[in-house]
Amino acid sequence: MLGFICYFVSKIFFKNLRTFPKEDTVKIGLKLAALLAIVFSLGRIGYAAQESRTQYPWWLKNSYIDFGVGYQHYPVSLGHFNTDSRISVRVPPLSVRLTLLGHNFSKSFSAQIMYLRPVKWVVYHEIDGISSARSPTNIAGLTGRWTTPLQGPVSLYWEGGLGVVTRNRASLYGRNLVEEANYPTVLTGLGAKYRLNRVWDIQLGGVYLPPKKKFHQPSTMAVSLGAVFNMRPLSADQVKERMVADRLFPKHLLQFGAATNRFGTGVNRFVSGKTMPIFWGGLAEVEKGYAARYQQNVFHGKKIFALDLGLSVGQWQSIGQKTSFVTFSAFPQFRFVLLRSKPADFYFSYSLAGPTYITKSEINGHQTGKRFTFQDLMGAGLYAGRQKEFNFEVGIGHYSNGNLFPRNAGIKIPLTFSAGYVFW
Template identity: 40%
Template sequence: MKIKDIFIYLFFCSTISFAQDKRFQLPIALQKSYFEVNVGSINYNFTQSQLESLPDYEFQSVEVPHTAVRLVLFGHKFNNYLSAQISYMRPVSWVNYKYLTSGTTQSTSVWMNIAGLTIKGQIPIAKKIHVFGELGLGIITRLGGANLRNGDVLVKKANYSSFLFGGGFKYNLNPKIDLLLSSVFSPEKAAFRQPAISFVSTGFSYNLNPIREEKIQEAKKVGYKHPKQLFQIGYSSTIIGYGINNLFSKIPIFWGGEAEVNRGISFDYRQNVFNTAKYFSLDWGVGASFFMSNIKEESFYTIAAYPVFRFNFLHTKPFDTYVYYSIAGPSFISKKVIDDVDTGEKFTFQDNMGLGFYFGEDRKSNVEFKIGHYSNGNIFTQNPGVKIPFSVNLGYAF
């Protein structure tokens, strides 16, 4: 199953849930699903052999940090023995080379990440302990080596697919949390002089289980209004600059981008597929945006499907206030080179973060303030990102 097919499946199942208006229950696509966080040691034998042979550059040393993280962005259990998952793995700090040129010691880093699409099988060996193994596709992206004069690089870019396999043990702490001890491995790729990659970690899995009926009835009694559908028109502008984008990219809880948008207009449709009684809501959305770049005023457009994680932190009689985060919405961008910045490929991801309000007796009116970003998550070797400035969205809920 391709990644885009998974998103189509999620959207379709969410639509069914919406049609039946059972929004206090998790959508079918999310029931028996899970997310994972793993922290451990990554090992790969980067040496002088990865460097290009260039005159006037002499290898001195290489530093290979080992701390790394692996996230399972989405996993789904088909039954008690078989599941599928999408993962992302990268070191916390990059490999760093030191070299001598013109009598001066300089350094350059090598960035690398591994995206995975794997099948996981497990069997119980005790009441709360399972042993598992996984096998599937890994996409390795390597970007490194400072651009030297005449366009030379010390370490060439690499982007290739490979096997990804591993295994480990899982301890069921409670119905929602599993503790993990695991490892994953990808073989070397001689064509790119890429060493084998191994990762050993500990972590946890958070399981999404169907909401119990008594909890659903309790949530319905609270009586807060949760709009079912929302249509928005938005406008983006640099009238206040990129200060908000830069602030949140430095914290960091969001991203900037080397390519910058000057202005734009967007059209979005969302539907609410799940909400708790008070605070959390999950929406799925689709949208189209039309932008003008900041330097050369080049026009381009994007089309996206995306999730929205909404936290309704203030309920009052005249309005409800929320913050939201939308991440990794698969998108199409019509132009790859924007203001001479090569952003990668036309497949990318949309991210948004904002503050919003529903107001009026029936909560039919909506306004949002947000910032945005497009990038491909380093699944391609070029990923400088596109920065969307402060935007105002006006919406109607129904």
């Protein structure tokens, strides 16, 4: 079984490799060799410096993430833009707020990176209802937060800092109704938290961004209710209890993968569609490519959850114009072991918002933004062998800048078949 898997992956890998220009193949080989040598060395050093994989690493201790859903007041009207009476506008009020990572530097001060967007974009309709255009608008923020404890588990906070507003162009009949915009501004907010236990809080908060006349952008106010997950240091007993599971979670994983559009992109479409919107698609589609990835486990639970950090390099070729481009990424990987057995351990993995450098910003005529973007991955795989040292995985991928820039066509990576080896 394992031999067949390795043969299948290698066949796709080398077949894809032969289809790239010879000079590209040589360059890619050198890049792969250099990258893998560096990341493997750094991984071994990084692991040696870490006290335990069952305790949060130093850079995650006293950190947090949160997710909330709420109401966004975004008073867009036709008067803001150069439109006429044939156009109407629909502004959906439901919004989501996400803190990608926050850190408590003290009991009263923390800093965080946050993201705010409506669930559905603003849409401009022609009166007859035949044509429409949407204008994606979202907000990224880097803020400081000051917290004041009240009676019992309740605390109040106020925050302030940098906000970045990004708005995409909307056009009808070749006419721009809304021009693109990307500018920094001031973001302020306040809220309250209720502590449920050492790990979970309930949070009610709001933020405000002032209008920007230069870009005809109205003010934005958003209120959300959500949950906060706190990564407070684990007790000595908890750390000791989980250490017996160290052999269940690989320390280092080296993977080589080949992507192919031969089987279509039905999986990508299904998980990014209305039926199951848990991933992203993309206008620029990849025909084939390959990637090398290194992952190091930095934290794990008793049996199921593991957090890895990884580095990857990929060479891709698009459908249509055959645009070749390379990506270099650093990424977090969330792994959930769903079934353990003597022959193999089966898992589901998910990775999002991995900072990435991409060598092309236009692919198949689609503008994907700047050279900075993000990598997202989703897949399922297994560990097999006597020591569970062999790895096989099938997954899909996606690159986009998260609407940090007005141009964000997105890149769709088809089914990728990977084989790997575990270093304990």
